Amino acid sequence: MTIDSTIDITRWPPHFSPDFSDNIPVEVPDIVEETRIAEPWRVILFNDDVHTFDEVIYQIMVAISCPMNRAAELAWEVHTAGKAIVFYGEFEDCFRVQTVLREIALITE
Secondary structure, eight states: OOOOOOOOGGGOSGGGOOOGGGOOOOOOOSOOOOOOOOSOEEEEEEOOSSSOHHHHHHHHHHHHTOOHHHHHHHHHHHHHHSEEEEEEEOHHHHHHHHHHHHTTTOOBO
8 A cells, every 4th residue: 555645735624715705795795793792790909908998988889879787798708708799780880990999008809
């Protein structure tokens, strides 16, 4: 048995050599719509040893427009669990909340 060892490099690899001779028309959309998942986006606040409870409580109040007792509950959860979800919502709202929390260098995700 003889094996032909010549390789036609213009056809190699054969499964990656498409045949463009058909000239089949392809429809390309004029406008591509942006799709974004509305929810569930969330902001996670992590515990640190730098900020006081008062600083964290105040910044949470400003960021998510909540009363002091709710901000204190969230701050306590962050302190005891190491992290807490402080906000749910659409992407833009979460981005705004995260920006406010990071104004005083709080650690968020």
